[in-house]
Amino acid sequence: MGTYWYVASNGRCGTQYLARLLGDVAPQMRVAHEPMPEAFQSRRVLRDPDTLYNVLGRSPQLQRHFLQQENFVRKDGQVANLGWPCFAWISYFAERFGDAFRFVHLVRNPYANAASHATHFQMRNDATSLPLEKVAKVYATDRRVAYPQFRDRYAGFGAFERQLVQWLELTEWVRSQQGLPGFRGVHLFETVFATPDSIRD
Secondary structure, eight states: OOOOEEEEEEESSSSSHHHHHHHHHTTTTTESSSSSSSOOHHHHHHHHHHHHHHHHTHHHHHHHHHHHHHHHHHTOOOOEESSSSGGOOOOHHHHHHHHGEEEEEEEOOHHHHHHHHHHOOOOOOOOTTTTTHHHHSSSSSTTTSGGGGGGGGGGGGGHHHHHHHHHHHHHHHHHHHHTTTTTEEEEEEETTTTHHHHHHH
C-alpha cells in the first residue's frame, strides 16, 4: 500500500511551487496541484456529508479522479494533492484512503494571505463573483459557517475583509480535522519559504 498525501493550504501559500518541486525531486510520485478546483464545490459540501456524496455521485469526473488515485496507491504508489479548493473533503480523503492517508496544513499569516487573495478574488456576490469563488470560497452568509457573527456585517465588507473570513473558515475547518489519524502537523508559510534550504527540508 502506498500513501495519499493532502497538503491543505489557505491558498496563496506556495503550493504550486511545492508541487513543481515534488515533481522534480520525486518523479515517481503523482503530484496534483488544485486538480479540478471547481468540481469539489467545497462551499456547498462543507460540514454537509450528504451533499458531498451527492456531488460525488453526480460527477463522473470526480469519481474517475478518485478511482485512478486509489488504484495507484493500492499499487504502492505515492500521491500528493496540494491546494485549497478541495479543503472540505479532508474527512472523505481519510475515509477513502484509510491507513494510506496523510495530511498537513500549510498556513500563512492571515493578513498577508488575505491581501494576496484580494488581488485575485473579490467575492462580491453570487451574481458577479468568479466561478471558483462561488463554489469553493466560504461566505459569512452561508449556512454552515463556524463564525456566523460576521453575517450581519458581511455586505459591507470589502475584498480584503471577505478573504479574512475565508481564512478563518478554512483554518477552523482544517483545525477540526487534526484529530484524524493521518494528520502530520501544521507548517508556516513564513518558515517553509524562509530560505531555499528550508523549502527542501
